Amino acid sequence: MKRLLPFSATAVLLAVWFLAARRQTSGLFPNPLQVLSGLGELLRHGLLAKYVIASLFRVTWGYLLAVVTAIPLGLLLGWYRRGGQALNPLLQLLRPISPLAWIPISILWFGVGDVAAIFLIFLASFLPLVVAAMNAVGNVPTTLLRAGRNFGLSNPRLLRNVILPAALPQLIVALRISLGVAWLVVVAAEMIAVNSGLGFLIVDARNAGNRYDLVVAGMVMIGLIGLVLDAGIRQLEKMKALRWGYGS
Amino acid sequence: MPTRSDVERFLLPLGTAAVAVGVWALAVRLSHTNVFPSPLKVLAGLKELAGKGVLWRYVADSLRRVATGYLLALFLGVPAGLAFGWMPRLASAFNPVIQMARPISPLAWMPLAILWFGVSEAAPAFLIFLGAFFPIVVASMNGVRSVPAMYLQAGRNFGLGAPRLLARVVFPAALPQILVGLRIALGIAWLVVVAAEMIAVDSGLGYLIIDSRNAGKRYDLVVAGMLLIGVIGLLLDILVRQLEKLKTVRWGFQQESA
Amino acid sequence: MGVRVVTPAKVSIRDLSMRFPTDRSTIEVLSSVSLEVKDGELVCILGPSGCGKSTLLNVVGGFLKATTGEVLIDGQAVTGPDPRRIFVFQERGVFPWLTVEGNVGFGLFRLGAAERAERIAHYVKLVGLSGFESAYPQELSGGMKQRLEVARALAVNPDVLFLDEPFGALDSITRLVMRSELLRIRRAEKKTILFVTHDIDESVQLADRVVVMSTRPATIRRIVEIDIPHPRDLSSPRYIALRDILFEEIGLAHKI
Secondary structure, eight states, rough: OOHHHHHHHHHHHHHHHHHHHHOOSSOSOOOHHHHHHHHHHHHTTTTTHHHHHHHHHHHHHHHHHHHHHHHHHHHHHHSHHHOOOHHHHHHHEEEEEEEEEEGGHHHHOOOOOHHHHHHHHHHHHHHHHHHHHHHHHHHOHHHHHHHHHHHOOOOHIIIIIIHHHHHHHHHHHHHHEEEEEEEHHHHHHHHHHOOOHHHHHHHHHHHHOOOOOHHHHHHHHHHHHHHHHHHHHHHHHHHHTTTTGGGO | OOOHHHHEEEEEEEEHHHHHHHHHHHHHHHHHHHOOOOHHHHHHHHHHHHTTTTTHHHHHHHHHHHHHHHHHHHHHHHHHHHHHOOHHHHHHHHHHHHHHHHTTTGGGGHHHHHHHOOSTHHHHHHHHHHHHHHHHHHHHHHHHHSSOHHHHHHHHHHHOOOOHHIIIHHHHHHHHHHHHHHHHHHHHHHHHHHHHHTOSOOOOHHHHHHHHTTTTTOOOHHHHHHHHHHHHHHHHHHHHHHHTSSSHHHGGGGOOOO | GGGGGGGGGGEEEEEEEEEOOOOSSSSEEEEEEEEEEEEOOOOEEEEESSSSHHHHHHHHTTTTTOOEEEEEEEEEEESOOOTTEEEEOOOOOOOOTTHHHHHHHHTTTOOHHHHHHHHHHHHHHHHHHHTTTOOOOOOOHHHHHHHHHHHHHHHOOOSSEEEESTTSOHHHHHHHHHHHHHHHHHHHHHOEEEEEESOOOHHHHHHHEEEOSSSSSOOEEEEEEEEOOOSOOOTTTHHHHHHHHHHHHHTSSOOO
């Protein structure tokens, strides 16, 4: 009984989906089986693998680029309070601009293609990460800093051996959130700015012949990959050196 | 008498902002671009939009969509999250559905939203609802789960039944975490509305941006629209942050450091 | 000892044992503990950290179920927590989202507004928090928070109080002040009190009787009656003699 519990709501939902698909009048909304066969069709034509790789390629580049630039910058800005003070308003203003609002500019600068999408993902992850790293440094307890100084650590050493590890739990939370946002943005970017990837699949399947079975198949893939990405980054939180930061 | 650090706090950001605008203006001039607008052109674009009255309508449209979807997510998401946190069995029943639906980009629902609601107000509101709903549910659920056992024990000790315990102990104890979720959700809602308006409707700030580009490469209006999106998003964030200052939740946001 | 049998027991703990199953074996935390506490008595349960004395108190309070044995209060078996007996926590259990007044009035939801206000005012005054009625816990010192928690407990007029190392997180000066406060409050409101502590001096200063527990599994090693009248002179020979008995009982020679 207890083991079946997690499947109960899923089963009910699938049943409702079936019934809803049967009762509709337009005939456009696919039932779960049609979605499954849609997935099979995509798989056979090799489109699924191609689009998944295209989306992952963009996310990987945009996200990694953001991580390697944003975290050092955020740590520095958090450490040198004046730098943080100076740049903070600019960051605060840029951050709430939906990364997708950059689409026209990114197409203007990079043309329709991978680079435009990567740029959007970079923007979407970069700003939250800088701000999070800045705040994480600000939240490092003064006692730890004093202890570090007391043992005669120089600034670079203090940054590497005290501030970074103390800020890491908070940083990883930010990494997880921004990976989620990156995955959200790639789909939207692909719907508008490029001609491949899972986002493109969804829009294209609808526009070219109302193939809603492929639309939902694409959504299922997006959900699955998002889940895997999240599970992967969650593993980081389980590292022993970090677990203190997440309570019990 | 303002101290030196007060002056710095004021002048430093102003200085960087000036430098940023200067670099922007210089870059436009040096690159001899005739597509990308200079700061002055953007300002003129803003004026033009405001003069035509279209600006306020677009801003109001975007805000109305966000309000509809977000409030719906709030009123459904918080109770759902509280219930999931309070009843682990319910949570484990719904967990696979939530885990599966959550990482689907709300924008991926666009075709279905259009199929179900047509090109109408309801379609973007639905996408915003989806974008905001899951963060709110998850934050509320985790908020309830991390209520210290001691508080629950104390509540039970004073003879509170389940409804009272939920209202007077669990909810206030979880509120700081719920507020954090609400803030994140509002950010996502603001991100989603712009994207939804670029695709599904013909008004709002997202539409302004894509339309200005498509109809005559008016990049001055594109950047003007972006700035507006930034300013409004910032204001929304400041608004939600005010909630964190309420006395009944402030304990949850205090840093431990002395 | 025999004289006291006349008064009926307020709390009687009968042959209580507690075992937790773990992956490999079972851990025995309590082993056949029996104790009678009289109405109005202040009993300290003294033992080293982690010996299971908190577990004992949680069982008596109705928050945990014992593996075998039972607890009777006023002759009735304890099956769960009850507002007639309130638990005061080791860490600060005051609700941070409520003001001082809100915390003191927390358990008074069955009363009318007028009576509630009256009770709140009375207990705020009793624990010396007048003037702080609308302050939030984060604005109070550790000692004030602990007094607030005691006021919250007293406000519902329980007959039994369970205190689980209530002063453990306070500094030693505040702790001394809090002890005399507790004794003062106890004179004003006659309650039966079970007080868990690992502090030998604390137990000699407060208790009518001190129950010395052994390390895990916790059993009662000895019950020492503290026959010094209040106010107690902390340098009297009797005080020092009783303290020495407890030091030895707990396995510490009092020389460093």
